[in-house]
Amino acid sequence: MNTEITEEKRKELLAWLKRHEEYTAENTIKEVNINLGTNGSDVIITTSKNILKPQGRVKIELDMWLKGWLNKYTKEQEFEISFPMTYIENDGIYKMTYYQKHYSSSEINKSKLVNEIIEQTKVLLNKENLTINDFYGVNGYGEIVHYLDEKGRKNWDLINVNICGVNKLRTCKHGDNDKKIIDKEIFDLKVDDTEKIIEELGIDTTTSLGKSKINIVRLFSENNINFEFFMYRGYNFESLDAQVYVDSSKDMVRAINELIEVMSIKPKFIDYMGEMVVIKFIPNERFYFRRWVDYLLLLISFIEYLESISIEGIHLEFDFSPFENEEFIKVNNDLEVRENVKFTKDLFSYTDR
Numbered sequence: 001m002n003t004e005i006t007e008e009k010r011k012e013l014l015a016w017l018k019r020h021e022e023y024t025a026e027n028t029i030k031e032v033n034i035n036l037g038t039n040g041s042d043v044i045i046t047t048s049k050n051i052l053k054p055q056g057r058v059k060i061e062l063d064m065w066l067k068g069w070l071n072k073y074t075k076e077q078e079f080e081i082s083f084p085m086t087y088i089e090n091d092g093i094y095k096m097t098y099y100q101k102h103y104s105s106s107e108i109n110k111s112k113l114v115n116e117i118i119e120q121t122k123v124l125l126n127k128e129n130l131t132i133n134d135f136y137g138v139n140g141y142g143e144i145v146h147y148l149d150e151k152g153r154k155n156w157d158l159i160n161v162n163i164c165g166v167n168k169l170r171t172c173k174h175g176d177n178d179k180k181i182i183d184k185e186i187f188d189l190k191v192d193d194t195e196k197i198i199e200e201l202g203i204d205t206t207t208s209l210g211k212s213k214i215n216i217v218r219l220f221s222e223n224n225i226n227f228e229f230f231m232y233r234g235y236n237f238e239s240l241d242a243q244v245y246v247d248s249s250k251d252m253v254r255a256i257n258e259l260i261e262v263m264s265i266k267p268k269f270i271d272y273m274g275e276m277v278v279i280k281f282i283p284n285e286r287f288y289f290r291r292w293v294d295y296l297l298l299l300i301s302f303i304e305y306l307e308s309i310s311i312e313g314i315h316l317e318f319d320f321s322p323f324e325n326e327e328f329i330k331v332n333n334d335l336e337v338r339e340n341v342k343f344t345k346d347l348f349s350y351t352d353r
Contacts, residue, residue, distance in 0.1 A: 023093050027052040027146075029154055052156045054093045057143050058085040060161070062117065062135040070233070075333050077105040077233060081114060085144070085158070099158055105234075113158060120163035129187035129223075137167035186220060186231070186292040193221040201297065209303050212318040216299050219323065220292060228328040230295035236286055236331040237295070239269075240302045240343065241319035244277040250313045252277070259314055265305065265343070268350040278319060281348045286331050290339040301343040 005013070033046045065083040070076070082100040108114055121138055122130060140163035149155050181189070181196045189197075197217050198205060205213050219225040228235035246255040256277055260266060267279035281302070289295045299318075306316045321327075341347070 057089040062138045079103045079108045139165045182293045189221045230289045238327045238329045239280040243317040243319045245315045247313035265349040288335050288337045294339045298341045
């Protein structure tokens with residue numbers, strides 16, 4: 001194999017090196033960083049150097065472009081966007097580069113670039129809600145430009161982003177029509193998936209609260225449930241609630257005391273609301289659900305527990321009002337992620353009652 005460089009190639013290489021050196025000299029930006037030393041009192045001043053990315057039109061590819069994690073020290077959510085950019089038009093200094101930027105949870109929602117990419121991808125795929133898997137094979141174009149910031153310093157940015165294409169390989173990855181309904185993302189569920197979900201999970205709807213079970217499943221299949229209840233880190237369902245109705249022939253307070261005595265899992269709160277009483281079960285420890293179906297199964301498990309209680313003159317119903325009133329709460333970011341969670345005494349019974 002002949003590895004000798006021809007004179008012509010040598011001249012091209014030298015010319016490229018010269019252009020690269022000139023570009024680097026003209027477009028290197030310096031930034032001063034001031035930090036405290038590890039002893040907490042020494043001030044350390046350093047200078048970082050970065051080369052501005054060359055201006056020009058680029059093609060961008062968005063596979064796994066958005067990543068997120070929980071900072072184990074600050075316990076805050078952090079995000080990073082990173083994707084390759086291939087030059088279509090430039091002066092030949094680079095063929096390819098990367099866009100990479102770090103965000104806090106509050107910053108990423110305000111990023112113009114992030115919002116442009118997401119909104120255009122929603123239109124391209126005709127989907128209102130997305131997961132990172134939806135960006136597999138999605139690509140587009142943009143333009144890298146230089147500018148002066150508010151302090152007169154040179155910088156670069158990616159502008160005029162146009163998300164307009166999907167690679168052919170995407171069809172191969174997402175063409176699995178045999179996937180179970182319960183294995184789909186909640187965004188991809190449809191109204192007519194209710195019966196299929198019930199069948200796949202083996203939910204018995206012929207019981208006394210069978211209609212409530214159907215309506216619970218329908219909340220998920222129709223996407224009529226707030227995702228803060230079960231899907232977003234930093235948020236959680238507040239409680240599992242039941243409505244209690246007592247026959248007029250019975251004293252309500254005594255009937256409720258009788259009910260609580262019989263229950264193997266004790267509620268934490270009892271709210272008397274005229275002709276109805278609401279009992280609330282609060283988890284003894286907070287956790288996240290691995291998938292939407294895990295929250296659904298917990299709700300079904302709770303309804304099955306309500307069905308198991310039989311006292312003459314007392315009737316229990318699942319309470320849908322927390323969903324209607326958006327009664328979710330904020331919680332710590334670093335909770336354990338669980339699956340196959342059941343309504344159990346250890347997890348939900350209030351021990352002081």
